[in-house]
Every structure is written in C-alpha cells, then in structure tokens.
Amino acid sequence: MSDLEVTQLTERQRRELEYHREHAEKHRHLLAQPFSWEVLERPGRRWWNAYWQMYAFLVQHDLQGKKVLVVGCGFGDDALRLAKLGAEVSAFDLSEDSLAIARQLAVRERLSISFEQMPAEQLGYGDSFFDYIIARDILHHVDISKTMHELVRVAKPNAMFVINEIYSHSITDHIRHSTIVSKFLYPRMQKLIYGHGKPYITEDERKLNELDLAAIARPLKSPEMKRHFNFLVTRLISDRFEFLAKADRTLLFVLRPLASFLAGRILFAARVLK
Numbered sequence: 001m002s003d004l005e006v007t008q009l010t011e012r013q014r015r016e017l018e019y020h021r022e023h024a025e026k027h028r029h030l031l032a033q034p035f036s037w038e039v040l041e042r043p044g045r046r047w048w049n050a051y052w053q054m055y056a057f058l059v060q061h062d063l064q065g066k067k068v069l070v071v072g073c074g075f076g077d078d079a080l081r082l083a084k085l086g087a088e089v090s091a092f093d094l095s096e097d098s099l100a101i102a103r104q105l106a107v108r109e110r111l112s113i114s115f116e117q118m119p120a121e122q123l124g125y126g127d128s129f130f131d132y133i134i135a136r137d138i139l140h141h142v143d144i145s146k147t148m149h150e151l152v153r154v155a156k157p158n159a160m161f162v163i164n165e166i167y168s169h170s171i172t173d174h175i176r177h178s179t180i181v182s183k184f185l186y187p188r189m190q191k192l193i194y195g196h197g198k199p200y201i202t203e204d205e206r207k208l209n210e211l212d213l214a215a216i217a218r219p220l221k222s223p224e225m226k227r228h229f230n231f232l233v234t235r236l237i238s239d240r241f242e243f244l245a246k247a248d249r250t251l252l253f254v255l256r257p258l259a260s261f262l263a264g265r266i267l268f269a270a271r272v273l274k
Contacts, residue, residue: 013119016094016141024097030075031104040081048249049239050229050267054136054164055081057225057269061160063087066131069154071120071147072138076102076113082134083111090114090125121146125154133272136164141205144215152219155272161220166234167266168207210260220270228252228263235264 009017039055046052064086070079073091075098083089083106093099096117106113118124120142133151155161208216217223233239233248252259 013094020095021097024095024101027075030101035080035105035109037084040084048246050164050265053227054162054267067129068132068134069130071133071135073102074098076105078134078136079113080106080109080111083113092116092118094119121150123150123154127153128156129154130159131156132160134162139165140208144212148216148219152272152274157274159272160269161272162269164267166207166264168209168264169261170209171261219273221273223268223270226268228259228266230264231262
C-alpha cells in the first residue's frame with residue numbers, strides 16, 4: 001500500500017481492499033475505452049434512473065470553482081464528471097488499485113483532480129473545506145457514525161450533501177433474508193438480474209435501512225430533493241429492460257406514501273447543519 005498501513009485498518013477494511021484489488025485488475029480495460037460524458041448532456045431524460053437523476057440535480061447548480069468531495073470514488077467516474085462541470089474535485093478511496101485507474105483516466109482526459117487513499121472513517125482533509133459532498137454507493141460499506149462525523153467535519157456550513165445509495169426497509173430486508181427467498185427464490189433471480197457475471201457485492205456490505213438513513217440525516221437539514229427508486233428493478237428484474245424500469249419507477253411514484261417501505265434505492269440532497 002502507499003501511505004495507508006494495513007495494520008491501521010479493521011478486518012472489514014482489509015477484506016474490502018483484497019476484494020477491490022481483484023476487482024480493479026478485472027477492470028483495467030477501462031483505460032482503453034472512451035469515457036462517457038453522456039449523463040452530463042441531458043440527464044433528465046432518463047427520469048427512471050437514480051444515477052441520471054442525481055446529475056439532473058447537480059447540473060442545476062453552478063459547480064464552477066466549487067470544492068467538491070467524492071466519497072469512495074472507485075474508478076473515478078463521478079470525480080471526472082464533476083471536474084468536467086468545473087468543480088475543484090477531491091476524491092478518495094480505500095483501494096489504491098482503484099485509485100490507480102482513476103488517476104490514469106483523469107490524466108488521459110486532462111482533468112485536474114486530487115485523488116487520495118484513505119478510509120471514510122478517518123479523513124485527512126481540513127475542517128469546513130467542501131461546498132459539496134457526493135456519496136454514491138459507499139455509505140453501505142462503512143461505519144456510518146464515524147463516517148458521518150468526518151464528512152460533517154470537512155463540510156462547510158450549509159454545504160450540499162448528495163446521497164445515492166442502495167436501501168431496503170428493515171421489513172423488506174427481513175423478507176429478503178427469509179429462508180424461502182434466500183435459499184430458493186433469490187439464487188434464481190440473481191441469474192436473471194446479473195446474468196452469468198459475478199455481482200459486484202463485497203462480503204461485508206449491506207443495504208442501508210431506515211435507521212441508517214435517520215443517522216445520516218441527523219446532521220442535515222430537511223432534504224431539498226428526495227426520491228425513491230427500484231421496487232422490483234435489481235431485486236426481481238434487471239435494469240437493462242428499459243420499459244420495465246420505467247414502469248417500476250412509475251409504480252413507486254404512484255405508491256409514494258409507501259415508497260420508503262418498497263424502494264431498493266434512495267437519492268436525496270440536503271444541506272449540512274453546522
């Protein structure tokens with residue numbers, strides 16, 4: 001490892017590192033492929049997709065010169081796209097192997113981004129530094145209490161916090177892990193959703209539940225944007241089927257009083273209260 005000593009990490013973090021070492025090796029082909037900027041052009045057109053809707057929200061903001069932190073940046077997709085919008089981007093990840101790919105992509109695309117290796121629970125940034133914090137598919141990998149303490153510390157007062165995470169209400173999650181679903185139904189659905197490929201799921205990750213969301217929201221103001229996605233998509237059907245994905249999002253909209261019980265993904269943005 002670079003500056004991060006393995007001995008400083010928890011067992012969970014060590015397992016994450018090992019998993020992402022292999023994951024990065026399998027994705028080095030990204031360096032030979034063109035990077036897609038499509039989501040920045042007309043993000044609102046895929047209204048059923050949480051990732052595109054995250055950018056539909058972000059492009060409404062003037063990010064030029066704003067200090068933006070990307071939490072658990074992986075291969076740097078969000079870091080590159082936010083830098084393209086004019087933001088001064090800092091991004092970190094636990095995996096140096098993932099960061100190596102992110103750095104090479106940024107150099108290739110001629111974007112200046114500060115990539116650093118560190119755990120989310122112990123950040124090396126100064127207090128009250130960032131205008132925006134973007135956490136996509138990372139908070140379900142970390143110690144939420146310690147991570148939120150650090151993220152609030154490095155955020156400026158009234159900074160915008162954007163969260164896009166897999167989620168399952170505890171009632172729904174209980175059904176998911178019942179014997180009949182976990183032993184018989186889910187293995188069959190997994191093949192339908194992911195095909196023959198191995199799903200990108202680490203040993204220690206788990207979906208956020210309503211208690212996790214309450215802990216995340218505690219140091220934040222009321223959400224300026226909040227949407228639920230994926231009732232059946234990624235649970236019973238693949239998001240590759242556009243018509244079904246649209247129908248799924250429409251159903252959640254119609255059933256929005258129950259969306260917090262039914263959804264499998266949540267997207268919201270709120271300002272830091274400090």
